[in-house]
Amino acid sequence: MRFRDELWRAMDGIYRQxxxxxxxxxxxxxxxxxxxxxxxxxxxxxxxxDYARALAACAARAPHPQAVHRFAADSARTVEVEHSLVVELLAAFGLDEVEALKSPAAPTTVGYASYLVRTCSLGTFAEALGAIVPCYWIYARVGEKLLAESSPDPLYAWWIETYGGEDYQDTVAGVLDLLDDLSLSAEERERLLERAVTTARFEWMFWDAAWRQESWPCG
Structure with a gap:
């Protein structure tokens, strides 16, 4: 069994939810x-x-040049591609980024971002990888699944096409190949899986927070 298969098995129940x-x-x-x-x-x-910062921290802990390049490049890609998508989606709502950032980050956003940055900055490379890989992979699986069904709403279809599209799928495939090639001890594998399950839970929570339009419970 490839390690990616063991990792997905640990997250599969959360993904289905x-x-x-x-x-x-x-x-x-x-x-x-x-x-x-x-x-x-x-x-x-x-x-x-903060996701870009976590990727950069993951690159700093990478054990070989290929992994350094992978995560450093993906940190830049997050700023260039995913950030650009957010800016364009905000514009569709008549907002610019400065206006959007005046509203506070919701509790789940703060918790998730803090978890990623802390784990990738202070943990081992295996722990950083466990925290960061579900961010890639769950979005790729969700995008692929939703792309097959599409959406009648052009704004939602645009989002789906970004993460279900070939470019993003290729990016994730490269990260999973890197994951399978790592030589990890049994303890490192266990700690990686623990971090991955936590991140997968945060992924569910992030969408749930948006559904509830989560805000802070006190002023």
């Missing part, structure tokens, strides 16, 4: 309230800079 979440079901059939998607996009504006 993600697919059944009304946020993603609403993306596919077009019934998702625009306010929920707007909340999601605004939280992405807060989240992506």
């Amino acid at each position: 993600i697919l059944r979440h009304p946020f993603l079901e609403g993306l596919t059939d077009g019934s998702l309230p625009r306010e929920a998607f707007r909340h999601y996009v605004m939280q992405e504006a807060h989240f992506l800079p």
Whole structure:
């Protein structure tokens, strides 16, 4: 069994819950309230800079040049491609990024971003990889699944095509190849899997927070 298969088996139950979440079901059939998607996009504006920082920290801990290049390049790609998508989606709501960032990051966004940056900055490379790989892979699986069903809403279809498209799928395939080629001890594998399950849970929570339009419970 490839290590990627062991990793996916650890996350599969959470992934299935993600697919059944009304946020993603609403993306596919077009019934998702625009306010929920707007909340999601605004939280992405807060989240992506820290995601890029986590990728850069992962590159700094990488054991060989190929892995350094992979995660450093993907950190830059996050800023260039995914950030650009967020800016364009914000514009579709009549917002610019400066306006969006005036609204506070929601509790789940703060927790998820903090977890990634802390793990990738202070943990071992295996722990950093465990924290970061589900961010790639779950989005790729979700994008691939939703792309097969498409969406009648052009805004939602645009988002789906980004993560279901060939370019993003190729990026994720490269990360999974790197994962399979690593030589890890049994303890390192266990710690990687633990971090991955936590990140997968945060992925569900991030979409759920957008569905609920989560805000802080006190001022």
